[in-house]
Amino acid sequence: PSCVTSNYVSDPASLQFNSLVVEPTYAVSPPFTEDINNIMVSFSLKSESTLYSGIIEVGVMSDPNNIATFESVQIINPSNTDWDNYQIYFNNTTLSGPDNCIAFRHIPAIDNYYFWLDDVTFDYMPSCPTPSDLYATDVTNNYAQLHWTENGSATAWTVKISFTPIDPAVDPGDLSA
Numbered sequence: 420p421s422c423v424t425s426n427y428v429s430d431p432a433s434l435q436f437n438s439l440v441v442e443p444t445y446a447v448s449p450p451f452t453e454d455i456n457n458i459m460v461s462f463s464l465k466s467e468s469t470l471y472s473g474i475i476e477v478g479v480m481s482d483p484n485n486i487a488t489f490e491s492v493q494i495i496n497p498s499n500t501d502w503d504n505y506q507i508y509f510n511n512t513t514l515s516g517p518d519n520c521i522a523f524r525h526i527p528a529i530d531n532y533y534f535w536l537d538d539v540t541f542d543y544m545p546s547c548p549t550p551s552d553l554y555a556t557d558v559t560n561n562y563a564q565l566h567w568t569e570n571g572s573a574t575a576w577t578v579k580i581s582f583t584p585i586d587p588a589v590d591p592g593d594l595s596a
Contacts, residue, residue, distance in 0.1 A: 420446045420525070426535045428463045428502050433537035438473055438527030447483040447522040448541065455479050455519040459508045459548070462539040466497045466532075473528040475536075477507045480520045489522055490514050502537070506551070508570045510544055547571060 420434045427433035436444055451458055466472035475495045481488040493507050509521070521541065525534055550567035557564045565578065 420444055428537040433535040436525035436534040438530050438532045443524050443526045445522055445524050448520045450518045450520050452517050454516055456510050456515050457544050459544050460521055460541050461506045463502045463504050463537045465502045465535045466500055468532050469497060471529045471532040472534055473526050475534055476524040478522050479509055479512050479514045480522045481514055483520045508544055508548055
């Protein structure tokens with residue numbers, strides 16, 4: 420990976436992953452003095468192509484000089500070529516304790532396509548992390564089943580629903596859940 424000033428969210432640059440090589444490439448943080456299970460990372464990511472840029476894996480490493488220590492936490496395969504924001508939690512990794520690193524691994528699909536990474540922020544895990552991978556199934560006019568990945572230890576949730584009518588003449592107050 421290399422720093423580039425041609426495609427970024429915030430000045431002065433972003434980190435560009437180039438698929439000119441067939442082997443995966445890595446960007447690795449310095450080791451954290453905090454237990455890696457208490458850390459999260461937020462960042463913006465953009466792919467040049469949804470078909471050819473490949474994937475980005477976010478994970479942890481016990482040794483930044485040994486790629487065999489990479490433990491994948493989340494695979495990112497974007498469905499668009501926009502800058503998208505991500506939050507990755509490391510509370511459920513097999514690797515634990517201090518002196519571990521967070522790593523981004525680019526696995527190219529074909530040569531000469533890119534990913535750009537920007538606005539990377541490392542922080543402590545919140546006491547109530549935001550669920551991820553939210554989606555709905557069995558959607559009808561009166562029903563939807565919601566699914567998500569719990570990123571903490573919550574056993575009860577409050578779900579807030581808002582309605583936006585398709586017909587602007589319909590008052591949202593006339594809709595019921």
